Amino acid sequence: MITRHRAAAAAALALGLTGTLTACGDDGGGRPELSVGGAYIPRPAMSDMAAGFLTVTNKGGGEDKLTSITTPLARDVTLHTTKGTQMRQVGSLDVPANGELKLTSGGDHLMLTKLVHRPKLGEKVEFTLHFATSDPIKIKVPVEPMTYRPKD
Structure with a gap:
């Protein structure tokens, strides 16, 4: 049961990070420096x-x-x-x-x-x-x- 919860938590975390990275990339890849x-x-x-x-x-x-x-x-x-x-x-x-x-x-x-x-x-x-x-x-x-x- 604990393993299933860890797997679900890891999947949710990975999905959340993917959304965050995608949102950061929506501005054309960053700012010029x-x-x-x-x-x-x-x-x-x-x-x-x-x-x-x-x-x-x-x-x-x-x-x-x-x-x-x-x-x-x-x-x-x-x-x-x-x-x-x-x-x-x-x-x-x-x-x-x-x-x-x-x-x-x-x-x-x-x-x-x-x-x-x-x-x-x-x-x-x-x-x-x-x-x-x-x-x-x-x-x-x-x-x-x-x-x-x-x-x-």
């Missing part, structure tokens, strides 16, 4: 346009989207994807759950246009990254030589 690193701007050759590169790391179980970036350096910052030799402007870029969004030279990147001034080597430029669900993230982005390539 974002951080930004590896950011830089190569010193622009022109006085009105620059590119920007960075990595958004998501250690959370929920995905997010980078929707825009603002900076006092430029009146316009646009997001671009690159497929082969084709570059196109997009409204957002995916930040996958437990993954990264890498903006790199020759790949997806930022275009800063209508610059307020041509930034100097070593200058640090403030960026604010805006996301679909996460709070904005402010970073300081160094201006590097045109030939700069980060180490992986």
Whole structure:
């Protein structure tokens, strides 16, 4: 009799835990946990346009989207994807759950246009990254030589 009660209690507990785990999973797998690193701007050759590169790391179980970036350096910052030799402007870029969004030279990147001034080597430029669900993230982005390539 005691064994039957233990089996019934174990089954009820397992069923209850399954319901709890399912309920936790209903929000799309969790929340994003974002951080930004590896950011830089190569010193622009022109006085009105620059590119920007960075990595958004998501250690959370929920995905997010980078929707825009603002900076006092430029009146316009646009997001671009690159497929082969084709570059196109997009409204957002995916930040996958437990993954990264890498903006790199020759790949997806930022275009800063209508610059307020041509930034100097070593200058640090403030960026604010805006996301679909996460709070904005402010970073300081160094201006590097045109030939700069980060180490992986």
